[in-house]
Amino acid sequence: xxxxxxxxxxxxxxFSIYDCAIRSPNRQCFLMxxxxxxxxxxPLPAIRFVFTYNDESDPPERYYFQQFGHFGFAxxxxxxxxIPNYAAVDTSGQVxxxxxxxxxxxxxxxxxxxxxxxxxxxxxxxxxxxxIYTVGxxxxxxxxxxxxxxxxxxxxVPWPKDVATPGNGLKYMWRDASGFxxxxxxxxxxxxxxxxxxxxxxxxxxxxxxxxxxxxxCAGDGRVYIGGNMGSLYVGRENTWKKLAGGDxxxxxxxxxxxxxxxxxxxxxxxxxxxxxxLVRAQVPADVQLTSGAIDISPDGKHMLTAGxxxxxxxxxxxxxxxxxxxxxx
Numbered sequence: 001x002x003x004x005x006x007x008x009x010x011x012x013x014x015f016s017i018y019d020c021a022i023r024s025p026n027r028q029c030f031l032m033x034x035x036x037x038x039x040x041x042x043p044l045p046a047i048r049f050v051f052t053y054n055d056e057s058d059p060p061e062r063y064y065f066q067q068f069g070h071f072g073f074a075x076x077x078x079x080x081x082x083i084p085n086y087a088a089v090d091t092s093g094q095v096x097x098x099x100x101x102x103x104x105x106x107x108x109x110x111x112x113x114x115x116x117x118x119x120x121x122x123x124x125x126x127x128x129x130x131x132i133y134t135v136g137x138x139x140x141x142x143x144x145x146x147x148x149x150x151x152x153x154x155x156x157v158p159w160p161k162d163v164a165t166p167g168n169g170l171k172y173m174w175r176d177a178s179g180f181x182x183x184x185x186x187x188x189x190x191x192x193x194x195x196x197x198x199x200x201x202x203x204x205x206x207x208x209x210x211x212x213x214x215x216x217x218c219a220g221d222g223r224v225y226i227g228g229n230m231g232s233l234y235v236g237r238e239n240t241w242k243k244l245a246g247g248d249x250x251x252x253x254x255x256x257x258x259x260x261x262x263x264x265x266x267x268x269x270x271x272x273x274x275x276x277x278x279l280v281r282a283q284v285p286a287d288v289q290l291t292s293g294a295i296d297i298s299p300d301g302k303h304m305l306t307a308g309x310x311x312x313x314x315x316x317x318x319x320x321x322x323x324x325x326x327x328x329x330x
Contacts, residue, residue: 001324002052002062008329011050011063020307021078021086022298025314026055028305028323029086029098031076047071049088049096054323066103070094075123080299081130082146089122089134097147107148109134114155116164121173123189128179130299137173138163141187141197157195157202170212178218188216188226196238206239211247219258225274227253227265233279245279255295259304260317266295268308288313288320290327 003011015032022028030052034045050065074090085099093109111120124135132144139157142150163172174189183199192210195202207213207226215227226234230247253265263274264282270289271282282289291311297304304315311325 001322001328002054003324003329005329007063008324008326011048011065012324012326013330015046015048016309017294017307017312018309019074019076019088019294020296020305020312021076022296022303022305022314023078023084023086024298024300025303025316026053028052028054028312029076029078030307030312031074031088041072044070044072047074049076049086049098051086051098052323066096068096068105071096075125077125077127077132077296078299079127079130079132079144085132087125087132087144089125091121091123091136093119093122095148102147110142110150110152111136111140113138113140114159118164123173123175124177126177127299128177128185129182131182133177133185135174135177135187135189137169137175137189139172139174139190139193139195141174141177141185153197154202158204175214176216178216178224180218180222184218186216186218186224188213194226206241207234208241208243209234212252214252215256217256217258217263219263220261221258225256225263227256231265231267231279233265233274235277244274244277254293257295257297257304259297259301259315264295264304264306266293266306268293270308271306285320285322287322287325287327288315291322291325 019031030050032048036045048065048067053062072090074088076088078086088096093111095106097106120140122134122136134142141154172190174187177187179185185197188194192207194205194207212229217225224237231249232247233245255266257264265272271292272279273282291313292306293308295306312323314321
């Protein structure tokens, strides 16, 4: 276990885990939010970036965290390029970065929109290849080049005439991106708004639904999986798609990932896998289901990290390890 009952009280008590990122089986980062009664998040809950160290050779205190009081909803990723680093960005463009030399806030992520006084929104932070990308809306994709440096890849994205029309905020709101490589990237979100980026330009994908989309994953079987409203699931590539599952869940998927030869879908209610063309509850230990939801795959592709509000678990393709669980401490 990463934490003891005593150390958990200083790190996790009163906080809920929202996202996770893995560097190696012995190095992870967890994004935690302070639990609060107000449904309006007023004032904003505190956010913690908790870094854990699982190697038995590490010092007794196998964690380190930093806390901030002004971040909104954020997502988190780890990459090796340009140096090994974690980066988190919230919806308003506030950035936190961590590497071997520094651990602090960074200059804000750009949010400017072409020919508009409006500001964009950042919804997701992902690793594609060995780089970190942010996904947002309307129709925004950026690549992280370094501290305070972001390359706007969506400058030439097709810009609908009605994008600034009141009420169209969700219509073109990209929420996720994934790639077979950095020159074969799919982005999805909005009302069936799917595009492919070849490293130079975007092309519209003929997607068969206008439902709200939340996830996209370029999988190890050579296909692209897209998660829609209330957990629906589509599979295809380029302009050929079919629906595998209807929206029969109470929430959309938080993450979709390919690992150990199968597709995994996670939400705050645990893990599901795709067996054939059917989504089924993942056959994992009960304590793993209680500590699952957000999903990240290690850069070498050998480990899957999953984290839910109450804990986190690690999978090497054969064996599961519960890294920590609130149920053991509270």
